[in-house]
Amino acid sequence: MAARRTRGMTGSDLSRATVARATAIAEQLRYECSILLELYRKKESFTADLLVTDGRLVSVPPPSSQLDTRDKLWRLHSALLQCRSLLERAITKEEEELGGGMKGEYENQRKMVKGRLSLLLINTGELLKTADGAAVLTPSLEGLELDGPTTLFELKLWVYRIFKEVDYWTKTAITILQALPSVIDKERVRSTRSTRSTRR
Template identity: 40%
Template structure:
């Protein structure tokens, strides 16, 4: 498992710092992507109601940082899947010329893939959780193009939210992970039964 290759104290700490910087950059790009999409479709800047599409256990203070990373990794994985669904559907329905939005969309997709790979290396002993998605894309097709656009906004809102959560969590993580990676490994295993589907 890739996570074991960075279990050395300094390697893990340095990797967490690099992953935090990647998450912070991606979070900014997701904000830009959402703004570009709203502008390109002349949509209002207010958030679309309905809550977040990706659902995971709350990131309560009682969870260790390692457990939080497991949960956030699962959320990011579903975000990437949703973004790929959006790209497929957009290219079918709205085959526009090359645009700043499409270029940013590709950048976000690629960088999100890198962040997923990077956070996977921080998972302790390969521990993983599974996130749930409340509503799938197929349910929006009957609503026509406007329903699809609202769905896309919700996916982009999720991207902004979950990359922000990941950035905030990683920012406070390196010192603790340097001190006690093995302790967190045991705590993560204990929490798995409560959180995993």
């Protein structure tokens, strides 16, 4: 039934449905990130106002109003991909350096965030394919700080920075995705007009 309904949808309807789904996932991820950050702060006795001032860990071209939909999506997808790589590295590093130990609320939340981030990546990838009509090129992870620091306190701060980075890019994803339906509508109007003028 669902498959039949999907087949009857136009490209823009599918895009809108994917955007709505991706936005919902991003909003859920944002909520889960806030819980993860809170659990981590409690675990490491960090205060909520702890300043992390080393700049962004994720490296993507700066935002610009000149970017078209595809470029915005590619930039977002690239950032989220880097976030996932950093998150995976942080989890591995934490388990290596601090020991796996018992799986508690924090570990479960961390796993949930990673899973939700992967889901968001799948959806932004789908949107990219829709916008570009081609396979999604995997952004380069070159230059990403995957090794992490060596001292214990620096490691804890690094992990915290990664969680903050995921949180930041999740918020960015929500902003970009929420703006997409109007962009899709504008593009559809533009293509309809050009089709009409061609017919004349």
